[in-house]
Amino acid sequence: MPNNSVTTNTVKLGKGFIFYCSKKQLLNGRHCIELNHAEREILCYLIQHSPRVVSKKELINIGWNQKEISSTSLFQTIRTLRIKLKEEEKGQVIETVPRLGYMIKVTAIEPVNLHNENIIITNKSKNKFNYTHLTVVILTFFIISAFLYTFVNKETSYYHKISYDHDNNTFIYLTQNEDDLDFLQSYSKTYITPTEMDNKLFFIAKIDKYYSVAFCDKNQQGTCIPSSSRAVTFDQFELELFWPILSSHTNYIQTISLFNDENISSTTAKTYNLYIEGGKLSPNLVQSSLQKISNLKWSFSSVSYKVNNEKTEFIPVYFKGGEFTLFKTDTAPFIAEISTKPKYFNWVISENELERSGISKPGKIQNNFNSTFEKQKKHTSYIVFRQQELILWFSKDLGFYWFNKDKIENSNFSELSNFEKCKDIIGLNPQPNCENN
Template sequence: MSQAEQIKFPTGVCFIPSLGIIKSDNATQELNQSERCILNYLLAHSHRPSTKQALIKAGWPEREVTEASLFQVIRSLRIKLQESKKGEIIETVPRLGYQICHFEVLALGELPHDKKTNKSSRTKRISYSFLAVICVFVIIIVLFKYESSPTLNLQDFHSRQISLDTNEILVVGKDDDVLDDLTSKMNALYQSYNALHSPRILENHRLYIYKNEDIYSIAWCELDDDSTCIKGTDLSYSMRLKDWPTFENYILSNEGELKDTAKIQTDFARQPAAKVFLNYIDDSKIQSKVIHYFISNEPNNAFKYSSISYIANKNSKLHHVLSIKAANYQAIPTDDIPNVMAYIKITPEMFHWAYQPNKTNSLNQSSLALENEKHEQVIYDGRQVAFNHLLYHHNHLSLIFCEKSGLYWVHATNEQDVLFKTAID
């Protein structure tokens, strides 16, 4: 492309190839080397789709990288090009790659070379400089208040699909060593289970397992002939790393399932739009948590929600209120992250403790349920925008991945609910 050209996109954003920058009415952003090379390649080959392999070669000519690196660059470019909806500029071509079709090539405006600057133009520059300082100041305030990062948690993680006979398993972790560990643990548990139980019970299941620095989290459901989760067969468990043997013994003993019909102590009469059931295996007295979501639709596939969390100890099925939260969320579709259907952008508004833990009770201090709630309090109090990920969705049932707390199922009250449907259609 000519050094004197700029590329204007339908969003009003302009790309100046010679400078490697993207300009809009209110911002100028410099692209990194990979972003610059990939965007140039897409523009140069706009007459046909560019394959993922070709884009990887263009973006990292002397390095070997995975498709995850390409997904990250495409996602970053979508944000910088200010796509209001996915595919507005960078179109995804299923099973092939990406393409940019809509843009126009314009001449760069002539830069002033006259060193004689009159008072009027000097005054304008001073005014613009003042406005720029004010804008930077406002941006700093907003960032300080929201600490919103556009980084999506799962981009730093790897996933792998494996099969054990008729069972499908997705393992998720930060690197291949973690995936190898999870694969080994699932193989060992599966072989031990089959050795103890005959005929084989664990068949036609979809399982998800995740590990971070603190916990294992595992979720599963039984599949019907259409590979859809059968209602009522979904379960999830979270545990500290040291408690994996306890979980293994629990599964191998075939003692039953922790999830049951929670007896909620509340005066609220309104039926929640969705429910979450969480099970914990730890040394505390708190073994389960239930969350009720009250949701209202907003424009542009966004939602407002308030939620009430309840906990129960091992000696009682009666659940007591733990906390009350309010936030906005938006489900945004993606095929740029392997095995993820959409990411869920959560903008916190309010957090309130209803539960007063007993500080002298060491068992409460070891509770994963309370630890996760304290982590959420920090996010909500700091107004930090967070991202979760949608791994499965069908009618009434969705599986969510959260980097901190792991995996959990969301049950819509209405079996044809559209909590995340707009993000995957």
């Protein structure tokens, strides 16, 4: 049987990386990047079969040579390759195609060796129709179409998994990539959750290059004690720092009393988020007020506060506002979808005043989200969990964030609590009289 495979000798990947398949060697300039056996074989195999989508089964067979391993090992190898190739965004070099496998983006190809002796390429007649070019055009069309279809649908596709342990802890994992579920479950005990804890509820998400963790202490009913709710968002390079920073940063606990201050209006909810950026923990408080416009539509305004270095005072930094509308959703595991239309964004104090007040500037994650307001760009978020006085929202741009207001039924937030009352896909907070609905 003739061999129709094409072996690519030299390719350019990402920003300045060269890979030599004949030597299975990755270079960045004159610097050789160290690769283990699985990384070398998988990278070369992806390149040789580019632009085809390569299945997970193929990559496991080529990377571990008849050894029985789980898909988690493949995912970790792909993740390590992405880090070594300095992907600034997931999929920049190695693209995940949900349910199918992976494909690599080769930006430049140098001379190739064709190992099919039965193929003869000739240019004797310029008028002769070139079927090879036509085949390439057709294949390119289908690949682009498949990629666009995946991209469009990726926005509304999420995967989740629920697990429990013997200490009455509950873990809900959420991703846009099915492979990430195994990774989150395998590594959460190592990097995210402490070794000694009990009676907690954790939501752990990985979206693109960001991680987000929301957690609380459980009450007797198995739901959250509102004052214990926290949410932390950080990028992939801060993963190993998550719990050590949170555990050692005891001063941030002083800000909880500020957060729990009830001297605010009944129509205001509070969001208390933490960010890990550059190895530092940055507390952020948002107070939001609502005004109902029509059925399931509100205008809102919010003030964001940053805590000073002494952890004794929250100082207003910027305010923003707009409108949002509540919708039903079929996207699991969410209860409802929220479409937000930003209308304004203004800084309260200048960067110099921030520095004089001993306040850290908002980091990259917060600035990325703030830019949606500055550019008045619509964005979507979801309600993933709720109880009477507490709602957990999720946005792929910002991660998890709690809306906390005791006696929420007495404010303009009441419809958020009652909307789709009997819908609870995760099943953490069953409502009475809903079993037959």
